[in-house]
Amino acid sequence: MARINIDGEQNVEVSKPVPSEKTPQQQLAIMEAYTEAHKNSAHLDKAQREINCLKTIFPVLFRSIGEDDLIAGRLDFLPIGFGSVTSIGGVGHYCVFHKLRAFKEQLTTEEEKARVDALYDYWQEHDVKSIYCQDVLNDTTTGRFIDCNYPFMATARLSGMMLNYKKLMKYGINGLIELINRQGDNAFLTSSAEALALLKTVIDRQIELVEEKLTTAQGQRQKDLQLMKDDLAVIREDVPHTFHQALQLFWIYALCAGVINYGRMDDVLGPYLKDDIDAGRIDEEEAYRYLKSLWKMIENRRTTVNGRIIVGGKGREHAEAADLFARICLRVCKDTRYVEPQFTLRFSSDTPQDIMDMAYDCIGSGATYPTLYNDDVNIPAVEYAMRVDQKTAQQYVPFGCGEFVIQGQSVGTPNTMLNLLKIFDMTLHEGADSFDGIKKNGPVHVKPLSEFHTFDDLYExxxxxxxxxxDISVQAQSYSYEVMNKEVSFLFTSILMDDCITRKKALLDGGVKILGGTNETYGNINTSDALYAIKTLVYEQKKYTLEQLVEAADHDFAGYEYIQKDLLDAPKYGNDHTACDELANDLYEFVAKGIRQRGIDAGMGYYLIVISNNQTNTDWGHKTAASLDGRKSGLYMNPANNPQGGAAKSGPTAVLNSLSRFDAKYHGGSVQNIKFTPRMFQKDREKIKYLFQTYFAKGGCQLMVTVVDHGILEDAQKHPENYPDLIVRVAGYSAVFVNLTKDIQEELMSRELYD
Amino acid sequence: MINICNIERFATHDGPGIRTVVFFQGCPLRCPWCANPESQIIQAHLLYDHKKCVGCQVCEQHCPTKAIQFTDHRFTWDRSLCIHCKACEQACLHHAISFAGEQRSIDDIMEEIRKDKDYYRSSHGGVTISGGEAFMQFPQLMELLKKLKEEDLHVTIETCGQFPSEYLEQAYPYIDLFYFDIKHVDDDIYRSTVKGNRKQVQRNMEYLTRKDPDKIVFRVPVIPGFNYDDKTLNAIIDLAKQHHVKEVHFLPYHTLGKVKYEKMLQDYTWSPTMMKEEELEKYKPYALSQGITLKIGG
Structure with missing residues (x-):
């Protein structure tokens, strides 16, 4: 096949990034310097090459201190550079081609444009993701993320890294350097030490930037800036002693590591907060100001689906101090109403009632946060799913749209995605995707419809x-690590991930304790609903033949409206219908166990499905043919683990009963949405609490709640100007409703609203 | 088999905790403001949504008894001819036709009820029987009540109190809480407006309060032009006090049932203006002075 070109959207981007402070010419110069360093280091070890490249972007890409920032560190990213994830920049040594093309349009002279072209050409051969795609993608089965023409998408990225910040706090920068030096001097270790030296340079630059602001500041602002300057100087050389210092150290490190999910910060920062308050150094209001500033800085990174801050739950060393931190975060979250951070509450039967109440108040205010994770279910589930002990499982954290990793210990990036509904459509068309007629069945022989004499024939x-x-999923997932490892060390990430330093190995080079991975599955409920409709209408009631149903879907039900009506009227998941839900569960277990076992067989720490969602259910739905659950061609597919919009007609208890049916121990994260009117959520709060408590007691692992009134979404579609801060939960992320495209808005509106 | 109108899960306004409500078909009264007019007769009633109808007349072609006819492009339905085969409903691709009311077996109803048992337990909720007026199908009601008690479920009944007293005596041991309609204190106004016999209601109320006044809550639909005046509403509070009833609910008049009249091809004759809950707050001090807890909106 022709050379793969991965120019195009690489991630879901609803929130628009803040534009760079630098002029286009300055940006071009930085990208050229990066490219030069990459070229010139080609003969060096990958770790040395990485540090040489990093030096061309740090600290120069840091921007000036924001007007009301209380911690230092704002970072730009360019179409070329170094990163971990597609949400900010790209993966490893990256070039985001469509953004580079857009950048070119900002330039005026032909000379400058030609320089961009040269960069484009160079990176076609060297962009880490392109290298991966070149080897993995093909014309039939496997597309790049996001190319929805394929039943399977694969990508190279390092999403969801949540670092061991306790280690950072314990050792400080100098302590880490010592620790590394004591291990010896292979290329990885020396480059890691250099990375930490570079971090000091970054801090020096922050001090300069703060000083710039100090020249004109007065009053409280002057005091704030002075504190920032003093604390930057402290963390450059010493471990943090105060809450503000700890916050600053965490933040500046996270920026350099290119991570966009942060994790259990309550247990990391809580003790510093408590000490400060106990000693009278600050009060809660001062801490509130710092955290509000952090919230804003996380929001300003605009990663759309990330920015996880997680509080609460079991396995914290400093639960009391951590809860103090959590309470302040809950206030900040309610007051700010930002779409990020994705603020997450892990809870269990031990969680203090006032924290639960504050969480419900926050949700009731329409913030969509915190999202709720049930430790009583998730910890034993993670223990089984990832084959880890309880102590390790207690450190599970959801990232992005809801995939779990073990904080500081595991890689779990979702580099593979399956469209179960498309694959089912192919089953009904002898391997051809009826959306475009192309055969995508690989080497598998798919029988004609006439040979499916029983339901089991078809299902098998x-x-x-x-x-x-x-099979191809697990290969693609493993191979993504191979390629990334060949190209980069992810130095900053490796330093704070167990056990890279003691093993003297980079993250993907055998360094990380648990090398896991996840596979996002889509269209799971559409498929099980379609299977159930076929089972009843064709094989039990014999009202239609399978051929008749497929013929109707092939015509997108035009002229076959009665068949579509019967398909739509067939029982649907989400209504607590035992037989229908059992079939959904059977399919879930087949998929989840199949993926999990392949991970074990491939020698991975774990490889698990996630039933999470960004907006790929809608995007992939646009390229998926009409299905036998009655869904028209091109329509969105069901969101995450929820029923298809409009299918759940039996009230919230029924939908929650259906949702809690899947055993959490086979997946690596599954998210569920529910929508209430403010009237019901506020007036019937006690009953809502019982509703949730019962759902969680029945095995519900997670819940995210949107509180919005009748007609509001409809009105916001017509008059977006009136709803600048109307936040909704899409699936694994929240967004300002009016920033979403119309198709995504429609999918959200199709979901049941309980009143 | 029971003729029921609907089973509503996660009902939050029809008794304590999270509840499932079983709406029985059939009512002896004819309140002109009735919010569930489709439940007044025991048989299923056709509901026609003119907004969804495209006038294709497929329903007419599928009706085996000519109960449905289009005259001058207007949809008509003759209840006396309808055999409830629902061929019209199935034929309509636009969901313009539906039926309120179906026969369901008690086992089937119980299965539906059991699905939320965990929620009843955690919230101290249970099952509410409503309608219509459930005592209209007395033998079936008794059978259902016994089943519910076999499974130790909390049972609330919403009733207008218009049924023979011996029924009440038989059903009483199986019911934990009565939401009992007190629509008026005047026999004549009651008879002329809702077409019922208030004396019978009074007898049943007295039976219940004699047995245990804590098991009965007065529910008063407050209807402008019928009972929305200080004299009547205060008299109802007095009546509660006289019979040692401790809780009274005033339910402000609403017109949410109006659309159902349109679908039933009937005129809605009562006031088009909804009341606000706040309007009724003024009765709280008097109720309180009489030792009565007055809730607005139930």
Whole structure:
């Protein structure tokens, strides 16, 4: 096949990034310097090459201190550079081609444009993701993320890294350098030490930037800036002693590591907060100001689906201090109403009632946060799913749209995605995707419809095709690590991930304790609903033949409206219908266990499905043919683990009963949305609490709640100007409703609203 | 088999905790403001949504008894001819036709009820029987009540009190809480407006309060032009006090049922203006002075 070109959207981007402070010419010069360093270091070890490249972007890419920032550190990213994730910049040594093309349009002279072209050409051969895609993508089964023409998408990225910040706090920068030096001097270790020296340079630059602001500041602002300057000087050389110092050290490190999910910051920062308050150094209001500033800085990174701050739950060393931190975060979250951070509460039967009440108040205010994670279910589930002990499982953290990793200990990036509904459509068309007629069944022989004499014949055929896709999934996931490892060390990330330093190895080079991974599955409920409709209408009631149903779907039900009506009227998941839900569960277990076992067989720490969602259910739905749950061609697919919009007609208890049916121990994260009117959520608060408590007691692992009134979403569509801060939960992320595209808005509106 | 109108899960306004409400078909009264007019007769009633109808007349073609006819492009339905085969409902691709009311077996109803048992337990909720007026299908009601008690479920009944007293005596042991309609204190106004016999209601109320006044809550639909005046509403509070009833609910008049009249091809004759809950706050001090807890909106 022709050379793969991965120019195009690489991630879901609803929030628009803050533009760079630098002029286009300055940006071009930085990208050229980066490219030069990359070229000139080609003969060096990957770790040395990485540090040489990093020196061309740090500290120069840091921007000036924001007007009301209380901690230092704002970082730009360019179409070329170094990163971990597609949400900010790209992966490893990256070039985001469509952004580079857009950048070119900002330049005026032909000479400058030609320089951009030269960069474009160079990176076509060297962009880490392109290297991966070149080897993995093909014309039929496997597309790049996001190319929805394929039943399977694969990508190289390092999403969801949540570092061991306790280690950072314990050792400080100098302590870490010593620790590394004591280990010896291989290229990884020396480059890691250099990275930490570079971090000091970054801090020096922050001090300069603060000083710039200090020249004109007065009153309280002057005091704030002085504190920032003093504390930057402290953390440059010493471990943090105060809450503000700890916050500053964490933040500046996270920026350099390119991570966009932060994790259990309550247990990291809580003790500093408590000490400060106990000693009378600050009061809670001062801490509130710092955290509000942090919230704003996280929001300003605009990663759309990330920015996880997680509080609460089991396995914290400093629960009391951490809860103090959590309470202030809950206030900040309620007051700011930002779409990021994705503020997350882990809770269990031990969680203080006032924290639960504050959480419900925050949700009731329409913030969509915190999202709720049930430790009583998730910890034992993670223990089984990832094959780790309880102590390790207690450190589970959801990132991005809801995938779990173990903080500081595991990689769990979702580099593979499957469209279960497309694969089912192929099962009904002898391997061809009826959306475009292309055969995508690989080496699997798919029988014609006439040979499916029983429901089991059909179901078995589908499972065979799925098995093939599971095989290529695990290969693609493993290979993404291989390619990334060949190219980069992810130095900053490795330093704070167990056990890279003691093993003297980079993250993907055998350094990380648990090398896991996740596979996002889509269209799971559409498929099980379609299977159930076929089972009843064709094989039990014999009202139609399978051929008749497929013919109707092939015509997108035009002229076959009665068949579509019967398909739509068939029982649907989300209504607590035992047989229908059992089939959904059967499919879930087949997929989840199939993926999990392949991870074990491939020698990975874990490889698990996630039933999370960004907006890919809608995007992929646009390229998926009409399905036998009655869904029209091109329509969105069901969101995450929820029923298809409009299918849940039996009230919230029914939908929660259906949702709690899937055993959490086979997946690596599954998210569920529910919507209430403010009237119900506020007036019937006690009953809502019982509703949630019961759902969680029945095995519900997670819940995220949007509180919005009748007609508001409809009105916001017509008059977006009136709703600048109307926040909704899309699936694994929250967004300002009016910033979403119309198709995503429609999918949200199709979901049941409980009143 | 029971003729029921609907089963509503996660009901939050029809008794304590999280509840499932079973709406029985059939009512002896004819309140002109009735919010559930489709439940007044025991048989299923056709509901026609003119907004969804595209006038294709497919329903007419599928009706085996000519109960449905389009005259001058207007949809008509003759209840006396309808055999409730629902061929019209199935034929309509636009969901313009539906039926309120179906026969369901008690086992089937119980299965539906059991699905939320965990929620009843955690919230101290249970099952509410409503309507219509459930005592209209007395034998079936008794059978259902016994089943509910076998499973130790909390049972609330919403009733207008218009049924023979011996029924009440038989059903009483199976019911934990009565939401009992007190619509008026005047026999004549009651008879002329809702077409019922208030004396019978009074007898049943007295039976219940004699047995245990803590098991009965007065529910008063406050209807402008019928009972929305200080004299009547205060008299109802007095009545509660006289019979040692401790809780009274005033339910402000609403017109949410109006759309159902349109779908039933009937005129809605009562006031088009909804009341606000706040309007009724003024009765709280008097209720309080009489030792009565008055809730607005239930």
């Amino acid at each position: 055929q589908y499972k065979k095709l799925l098995d093939y896709y599971f």
